[in-house]
Amino acid sequence: MKIEQIYTGCLAQGAYYIESEGEVAIIDPLREVTPYIERASKANATIKYIFETHFHADFVSGHVTLSKETGAPIIYGPTANPSFDAIIAKDGQEFHLGKLTIKALHTPGHTMESTTYLLKDENGKDHAIFSGDTLFLGDVGRPDLAQKAAHLTQEQLAETLYDSLRNKIMPLADDVIVYPAHGAGSACGKNMMKETVDTLGNQKKMNYALRADMTKQEFVKEVTDGLLPPPKYFPLNVKMNKEGYEDISEVLDRGMRALTPEAFEFAANETEALVLDVRTQAAFVEQHIPRSIFIGLNGDFAPWVGALIADTKQPLLLVVPQGKEEEAVTRLSRVGFDGTIGYLEGGLDAWVAAGKETDKITSVPASEVKARLATEEVPVYDVRKEGEFLSEHLETAKHTPLSNLNSYLADFPKKEPFFLHCAGGYRSVIAASILKSRGIHNLIDVAGGFGALKKEGLKMTDYVCPSSL
Numbered sequence: 001m002k003i004e005q006i007y008t009g010c011l012a013q014g015a016y017y018i019e020s021e022g023e024v025a026i027i028d029p030l031r032e033v034t035p036y037i038e039r040a041s042k043a044n045a046t047i048k049y050i051f052e053t054h055f056h057a058d059f060v061s062g063h064v065t066l067s068k069e070t071g072a073p074i075i076y077g078p079t080a081n082p083s084f085d086a087i088i089a090k091d092g093q094e095f096h097l098g099k100l101t102i103k104a105l106h107t108p109g110h111t112m113e114s115t116t117y118l119l120k121d122e123n124g125k126d127h128a129i130f131s132g133d134t135l136f137l138g139d140v141g142r143p144d145l146a147q148k149a150a151h152l153t154q155e156q157l158a159e160t161l162y163d164s165l166r167n168k169i170m171p172l173a174d175d176v177i178v179y180p181a182h183g184a185g186s187a188c189g190k191n192m193m194k195e196t197v198d199t200l201g202n203q204k205k206m207n208y209a210l211r212a213d214m215t216k217q218e219f220v221k222e223v224t225d226g227l228l229p230p231p232k233y234f235p236l237n238v239k240m241n242k243e244g245y246e247d248i249s250e251v252l253d254r255g256m257r258a259l260t261p262e263a264f265e266f267a268a269n270e271t272e273a274l275v276l277d278v279r280t281q282a283a284f285v286e287q288h289i290p291r292s293i294f295i296g297l298n299g300d301f302a303p304w305v306g307a308l309i310a311d312t313k314q315p316l317l318l319v320v321p322q323g324k325e326e327e328a329v330t331r332l333s334r335v336g337f338d339g340t341i342g343y344l345e346g347g348l349d350a351w352v353a354a355g356k357e358t359d360k361i362t363s364v365p366a367s368e369v370k371a372r373l374a375t376e377e378v379p380v381y382d383v384r385k386e387g388e389f390l391s392e393h394l395e396t397a398k399h400t401p402l403s404n405l406n407s408y409l410a411d412f413p414k415k416e417p418f419f420l421h422c423a424g425g426y427r428s429v430i431a432a433s434i435l436k437s438r439g440i441h442n443l444i445d446v447a448g449g450f451g452a453l454k455k456e457g458l459k460m461t462d463y464v465c466p467s468s469l
Helices: 034-042 063-070 154-169 200-206 216-224 234-243 248-255 261-271 281-286 301-308 325-333 347-353 366-375 386-391 402-411 426-437 449-455
Strands: 002-008 013-020 023-027 046-051 074-076 094-097 100-106 115-120 126-132 177-180 274-277 316-319 340-344 380-382 418-421 443-446
Touching: 002 034, 013 034, 013 100, 013 177, 023 034, 023 094, 034 046, 034 063, 046 063, 046 094, 063 074, 100 154, 154 216, 177 200, 248 325, 248 340, 261 316, 261 340, 261 347, 281 426, 301 325, 301 402, 301 426, 316 325, 316 347, 325 340, 340 347, 366 449, 402 426, 418 426, 418 449, 426 443, 443 449
Parallel strands: 023 046, 046 074, 126 177, 274 316, 316 340, 380 418, 418 443
Antiparallel strands: 002 013, 013 023, 094 100, 100 115, 115 126
């Protein structure tokens, strides 16, 4: 028996490769399926099943493409209604994989089709559960995403999730291993642990949602409290996962077009494409194409793209480090952004060499912020998450979270200078690029962000509470 967790940090997503006696099952694959096929081929094994724990909202799964390329059937749990051929498993239905058995446990609540897959070893002993978004480490799946599809309130879905956990998962033995679909950083939960594998017994001790004496009313209140609005791209990803999508090879063919500066500029004007700069924040601060948006590959790239670019069908033109072109197009496609129509050949150096206009962001060290605030009343805007801001912030700072920045555009000064910061610099540069694209140029980015400001001894809020958001 072989179990491999294939974890993608940017999405905080875990796919699973299970192998026994030359037969393979893949659970919740990413859209680019070559890694799974290559693993099976290297082991001289055949992919027999493709299991989906539910219709994912935060990424486009590779189930459709993987099934086409391998002939393996796609398996969903009860009540799922995909637009393509699939096996809709009954609650308790078993699937044999070599000497192993995989049993479908219907665990609705996060979504109504949510299913946990119980893996039994060669001796028929319960070995592990692949819990999808039903059970995370330290948390459970948010119950608000499927309200419209299920015609239920988030409270009703939370009640259903409570029953699923207590009737299907908590009765299992403590030594059963928990393999969730996501870890810390995913928007599918709110308080996940940084670990990605644990025992069920430990989760019964550590996970608030599995507390034995917790009432249904307490559970509903806890899991629905403090939920932030989901990213706007979530419904489209559900639709793509349910109805099917364009093959990623076609997306790559279209997106991997190298364009000269002249062709790049022409395409931007003709198609109204958004110019997306995926280099480092330092490179963007120093020099960039006017009105381009920065979201760097070196951070939580795909989730921020999904959260901030309103239209998933938006044509995109990329400014990308050499050798990273395919990575950028692939990572965009993971969250349903298939509209890349090319990239700037030769990068920004070629743009500058062609005599094209550039812009930059004013950025200063935290020491300069301290000096100016001692003599001037310069507004400070903090773009971190709510939990980070509530934990501790500069006493005079105003909170304008990046995830909802467009709602705060009217709050920013149009002429007077103001400081902009996040925790370390990545998100504030994203925010700066958005503001500059909206005609707000009087901003000053704080290099090093909140961490650097704190070291300067600037006055912070007195109360510090632990951040879980």
